[in-house]
Amino acid sequence: DFENALEEVVPAFGVSLEMFAKCTLNGIVEWGPSIERILSDGQLFVQQVRNSKRTPLVSVLLEGAPKTGKTALAATLAQQSDFPLIKMISPETMVGYTEASKVSAINKVFEDAYKSQLSVIMIDDIERLLDYVPIGPRFSNVVLQSLLVLIQKPPPSGHKLFIIGTTSDRRTMRDLGVFDAFSHSLHVDTMTHGDELLKVIREVDAFNPSETAAIESALSHGNKLKVELCGETFISLGIKRLYMLIEMARQEEHNSADRFLQGLYDVCKLD
Amino acid sequence: DFENALEEVVPAFGVSLEMFAKCTLNGIVEWGPSIERILSDGQLFVQQVRNSKRTPLVSVLLEGAPKTGKTALAATLAQQSDFPLIKMISPETMVGYTEASKVSAINKVFEDAYKSQLSVIMIDDIERLLDYVPIGPRFSNVVLQSLLVLIQKPPPSGHKLFIIGTTSDRRTMRDLGVFDAFSHSLHVDTMTHGDELLKVIREVDAFNPSETAAIESALSHGNKLKVELCGETFISLGIKRLYMLIEMARQEEHNSADRFLQGLYDVCKLD
Amino acid sequence: DFENALEEVVPAFGVSLEMFAKCTLNGIVEWGPSIERILSDGQLFVQQVRNSKRTPLVSVLLEGAPKTGKTALAATLAQQSDFPLIKMISPETMVGYTEASKVSAINKVFEDAYKSQLSVIMIDDIERLLDYVPIGPRFSNVVLQSLLVLIQKPPPSGHKLFIIGTTSDRRTMRDLGVFDAFSHSLHVDTMTHGDELLKVIREVDAFNPSETAAIESALSHGNKLKVELCGETFISLGIKRLYMLIEMARQEEHNSADRFLQGLYDVCKLD
Amino acid sequence: DFENALEEVVPAFGVSLEMFAKCTLNGIVEWGPSIERILSDGQLFVQQVRNSKRTPLVSVLLEGAPKTGKTALAATLAQQSDFPLIKMISPETMVGYTEASKVSAINKVFEDAYKSQLSVIMIDDIERLLDYVPIGPRFSNVVLQSLLVLIQKPPPSGHKLFIIGTTSDRRTMRDLGVFDAFSHSLHVDTMTHGDELLKVIREVDAFNPSETAAIESALSHGNKLKVELCGETFISLGIKRLYMLIEMARQEEHNSADRFLQGLYDVCKLD
Amino acid sequence: DFENALEEVVPAFGVSLEMFAKCTLNGIVEWGPSIERILSDGQLFVQQVRNSKRTPLVSVLLEGAPKTGKTALAATLAQQSDFPLIKMISPETMVGYTEASKVSAINKVFEDAYKSQLSVIMIDDIERLLDYVPIGPRFSNVVLQSLLVLIQKPPPSGHKLFIIGTTSDRRTMRDLGVFDAFSHSLHVDTMTHGDELLKVIREVDAFNPSETAAIESALSHGNKLKVELCGETFISLGIKRLYMLIEMARQEEHNSADRFLQGLYDVCKLD
Amino acid sequence: DFENALEEVVPAFGVSLEMFAKCTLNGIVEWGPSIERILSDGQLFVQQVRNSKRTPLVSVLLEGAPKTGKTALAATLAQQSDFPLIKMISPETMVGYTEASKVSAINKVFEDAYKSQLSVIMIDDIERLLDYVPIGPRFSNVVLQSLLVLIQKPPPSGHKLFIIGTTSDRRTMRDLGVFDAFSHSLHVDTMTHGDELLKVIREVDAFNPSETAAIESALSHGNKLKVELCGETFISLGIKRLYMLIEMARQEEHNSADRFLQGLYDVCKLD
């Protein structure tokens, strides 16, 4: 493939790499088929970027409920591309930036990417980048407009660019035109079956055998996860929230299984 | 526990300590089981922060009606953590700050916390920090967005952070996304039973024996506190308001019991 | 009482004293029991501030219709406290100030107060301080938020602070959260009975005996003040407006009683 | 009268006097009793300002439809007061001023007035001073708030101030609180009777005798002015608009009476 | 006439004259009686300005649908006045001006005019000067307020001013108070009859005889212009749009009549 | 033609030419008659600009759904004019510009164009230039107003200007007055027939013969493109989106026809 021959060896930006690592602190547990699909589709897009001359820009938006693992999955896709330039745009590094500084920082990342022949840019948590709040609603139109242009602007002739975005707010992204600015989108699921939770619990090895058995027996009743106490309500849980539940419950020395199940109940009560 | 061994001995910031003391001017009277639950849950979160490698950031929002003792309870939790770094972010120290100065001050507290291996940050009265007013509604989106990011941003690798927030306006916090940014929440109750009020009155030793007896007899009629004059209205009273009632009534030399009960009546009339 | 012993003798700020005098240009006429109640409750609050260690901050909001004498009553309460530091925050001294200058001036008054062990701060005409206008509505959120914090922020340990506010717009103060920021409130009444008006007219000695007699006879018909010409409408009049009516009518040399009564009629027609 | 003895002889500000003259270019024609009433009430207010110690500040708002002669009447009242200081605040001198410059200019006029023992300030066309536009609505809240305070702020002890405002928009003035800030108001009428128009036409001596006769005959049919062509519509005409009609019609050499009556018809069609 | 004797010979401002010429690029074709009426009324206003001492300021607003020739007519009236000072205020010279620069430029034109004894100011396309857009709606209130004052402010004593404005949006001008600020208004019509179009087509001599004949036959069917293809829809066309249709159609060498008629059909379909 | 003789040979601006090339990366495939019509009408407008003295300014707006090829078509029209000055105004070169810089850059392009006797300006993606977002809605009124004036302002005497705009949002352009500011408009279609898609697929030579045959057979069922899986939904697809589908499908080595058809199905599901 001719790009590989030509590409400058731009070492990926140091600070960013550390950030990519932090995003996948607990790895990727393949708790269900939707995770595998996301990873394989991601590979295909990477191939399209490498090979196609007619579409030098490919972009994909990972969208799903809060705490479902979007950031970890996006970081994983970006790292797996093996492109020589890999960058992250994240609200965490822009706290208190003025709108102008934000745009300038974002623009800088794209300018850097245009210099490499193969680049991948991850744009994390777009609603936060936009300072979006549903009351009003308010958001930074300056940042929004810059993103809308940059996400659709092809790199210079002969260069290729892969963009991966994440958002918890698909509807707003559609209303703001961000959704349509991406050429593809992938949905990140919540866990809704007892089996899915159990897969993670076992992988993490969080509880001692008897506690684990108690949880297994409580979660294996049906196909879809319906916690006894919730009545008819089904549970839909993001993986990041599951980790929080597990770690909290582990602090109780003697009845951590109970505490864990109580935690599940609290979740369904809150939603 | 390995963190204890590693942690730098960062002396907690002086001014802040004085502020923590001021927040608990009248101590914590355990007038009911909900107070005990808050204190014990708080201990558990502290433990999770200390021990878990998978969740280096734990955050809890104390929410309850105005004058219910949220600030005093949050300060107590923060102080009981015994973490080497303990900081408070409070609107009282930011009167007249521009939005930018506010964000900068808030950011500074978090930057400081990231340097200690175990830190606790108390964020008091979040709606005031946000300059929130329901008419409009108006609020500082700049401060809001900074908080939303900082409350969810994990500390650097190997560091731990515990965040305690307080608010009188749960609904707005939910609408603004602040509620969901916290990993946990605890509800602070008002007092609704005569027994609860009496516990505080006795502890404070506010009135002379005969006046105390008069109040006791007036408040002990039923289980739930229904002041005679209010008709069918039940009273729901924050502890801070109770202190104000008591101190006012004490100024009347001869009929302070009457004045106290009249004060209760005024409260129910106003609400 | 221990504070008296300790307090620094901070001479009250000169300019302010002149302003307090200007506020009570025509003294306080006790035209009804509500005036006495306000004065006596005011005394009680002063006592609470002096004596209570648990409530070092006491605040009261005088609210009533426009022109009812709120400013004069607040100034009287403040002066009667005999506290060593007495300050006034008034929109009259801040015409054309930017929001930042306003906040800074207000903050300065509080900072000064925190240095005295016993202080009283009068905040006059809060809706004007807030640049409030019902169309929009618009107001200075910066000033509002500063006031909300300062009105509730306890003075430094060992110091005491008494705050007296005035407003003509109780409803807006409630909506903006100002009302609830005060620990107490007192209602200032309009005059609605002929007897009340007559008490002021006699005290002022505005008209010659025969004119006075004519007015007395016209106003003494019923208990509640119902001017003949208004039909079924009852009159409700602020004392400041009464002074304006009297002074206007006095300019007519020969039929000032008629002119006065005509003025009363115009008031009821306008409202 | 003691003020006359004491007052400094501050010569009225030159430029202003020229402006007062320009406002009364065509004098005051007493076309009806309402004009006389305004002039005599104005005299009474002047007397109150001079004599009363209890009301050192008196203010009156002239309100009426556009083009009814409010500016000319206000200027006449101000000039007739014979007060040593007489000032005008007019939007005509503030085109393109920033809000801050406007407030500063307005404030300056009041500061100057406070230095004279007897002053009169005319505030012309308040809705224009406020940059008011009903779409939105929009207006300068900074100027509004300054006016609200200054119109009600008593002059320094021993000094007297008379304020005369004009507005074409009584309803908005009420909504903005400007109306209630004035202690008095006077209504300026439109002309609605043929006799009233004829009085002005004759005084001005605009048309030759035969044309005048034609107009007289057309306008004298009924008591209230109902132009033939308007059908059932009655005409209500400001004096300034009448002057414009007369002057236009005079340009037609031969049929100016017809043109004048056609002009009246156009007015009723437009409204 | 005395002004003629006195007036300074201020040469009309060079740049402006070129702009006036550009506005009447295609002259004025008298396609109907409304055009003649506008020109003759314009003359009468000019006379009033010259002669009347009581109305030194006369102003007229030309209002009509887009592309009806308002700018050309206004420029013609201004030029026919033969006043020594003739100025144009046009959005075309103010692209990208700040509000402040716009007001300053507008003010400058008026200041210049006040120096000449007889001046005419043309204010073109007022909605564009105001940056008006119906969504919102938004507009520059600063420019609006300046215009409202300047359009009604009489020139200095002894000087005369004639103001001619144009607008395509009568309704908005009324809502914003601009319409009422002018002392007169004139309506500019669209063309609605075949005869009117033909008059222009012949004058312009756009098509060869046979094409012209074809168009004549198509347009002469009825009194009011009803293009066959439009069904029951009548056409209403501005003269500027007619010129565009003609010039487009002329490019087709062989069937320009067809193309012209097709163009008419497209217009009625679009509206 | 006299302009050709006179025109200065202004070399078209270098950077822009590269941009024009980038806009037509995949050429223009004439997949249907609407494409031919756009190209021929474009030629006619070019002729009008060259020849007409009465209409020195001609402007056309290309409007159509997102991804339909508007930018490529506009760039093609501009390049085919063969005018000596050819410029592009594009949001891609203005990311993060302030409103003022944007206006200044836009103005500069027009100023440059006025210097050439024959110029063409392409204004791409007007809604993005305006920072338009439907939520609010928000947009830069400063840029809008500048465009509204510049699009309608004739070039200096003797000069000619052709303006080509593009937009995906016809309705908003109409509401903002942009649509009516252009003298002409052309609609860019989506593809709705299988034949149209096949024409492009064959031209591009994307798939191997057997895969191509499979696609042909799937798309040739009916006249209008109704993908089996969509049920009754018809597909309407922009050419840019078609290119993305093709390139994605090509990455699957063995079943790219299936993947392509699945992609079509996803499009109809999303819309």
Ligand SMILES: Nc1ncnc2c1ncn2[C@@H]1O[C@H](COP(=O)(O)OP(=O)(O)OP(=O)(O)O)[C@@H](O)[C@H]1O
């Ligand atoms: N299959 C998985 N998918 C995603 N994350 C996983 C998976 N398995 C384990 N994880 C771990 O779960 C956590 C997911 O957190 P992450 O921050 O990615 O969630 P998020 O959806 O971005 O949350 P937020 O909505 O707050 O941005 C990470 O620590 C990650 O290592």
Ligand SMILES: Nc1ncnc2c1ncn2[C@@H]1O[C@H](COP(=O)(O)OP(=O)(O)OP(=O)(O)O)[C@@H](O)[C@H]1O
């Ligand atoms: N059980 C208790 N919980 C909380 N506060 C208590 C308790 N017992 C006594 N207190 C005292 O009551 C007061 C509570 O006031 P605090 O300022 O915490 O209330 P708050 O809810 O933060 O009020 P606000 O809504 O105004 O912020 C403190 O003086 C505290 O010492």
Ligand SMILES: Nc1ncnc2c1ncn2[C@@H]1O[C@H](COP(=O)(O)OP(=O)(O)OP(=O)(O)O)[C@@H](O)[C@H]1O
């Ligand atoms: N009983 C009384 N209460 C209040 N004011 C009184 C009383 N008796 C006489 N006065 C006189 O009446 C006047 C009250 O005016 P004041 O400015 O206090 O009214 P206000 O309610 O503050 O008006 P505003 O609504 O305009 O602020 C003062 O001059 C005061 O001296």
Ligand SMILES: Nc1ncnc2c1ncn2[C@@H]1O[C@H](COP(=O)(O)OP(=O)(O)OP(=O)(O)O)[C@@H](O)[C@H]1O
């Ligand atoms: N009785 C009268 N009352 C008022 N003005 C009169 C009277 N008789 C004659 N005039 C003349 O009529 C004109 C009134 O114009 P003026 O500017 O005062 O009207 P206005 O109501 O202020 O108009 P606008 O609503 O535009 O401000 C002046 O030229 C004045 O000299």
Ligand SMILES: Nc1ncnc2c1ncn2[C@@H]1O[C@H](COP(=O)(O)OP(=O)(O)OP(=O)(O)O)[C@@H](O)[C@H]1O
């Ligand atoms: N009777 C006429 N009235 C006006 N313009 C005419 C007439 N006859 C010919 N014209 C020509 O028609 C054109 C009118 O264009 P003009 O710019 O004045 O229209 P407009 O109404 O101002 O358009 P817009 O609404 O875009 O501002 C000019 O070129 C003018 O020379």
Ligand SMILES: Nc1ncnc2c1ncn2[C@@H]1O[C@H](COP(=O)(O)OP(=O)(O)OP(=O)(O)O)[C@@H](O)[C@H]1O
């Ligand atoms: N007939 C055609 N019309 C337009 N573009 C075509 C045609 N045939 C092939 N193309 C190619 O299709 C692509 C059209 O993309 P273009 O950017 O012009 O679409 P667009 O409508 O401007 O999209 P957007 O709505 O995102 O601005 C270009 O690469 C162009 O070379």
Ligand SMILES: [Mg+2]
């Ligand atoms: Mg995330």
Ligand SMILES: [Mg+2]
């Ligand atoms: Mg608190």
Ligand SMILES: [Mg+2]
């Ligand atoms: Mg007051």
Ligand SMILES: [Mg+2]
């Ligand atoms: Mg006036």
Ligand SMILES: [Mg+2]
């Ligand atoms: Mg025009």
Ligand SMILES: [Mg+2]
């Ligand atoms: Mg495009």
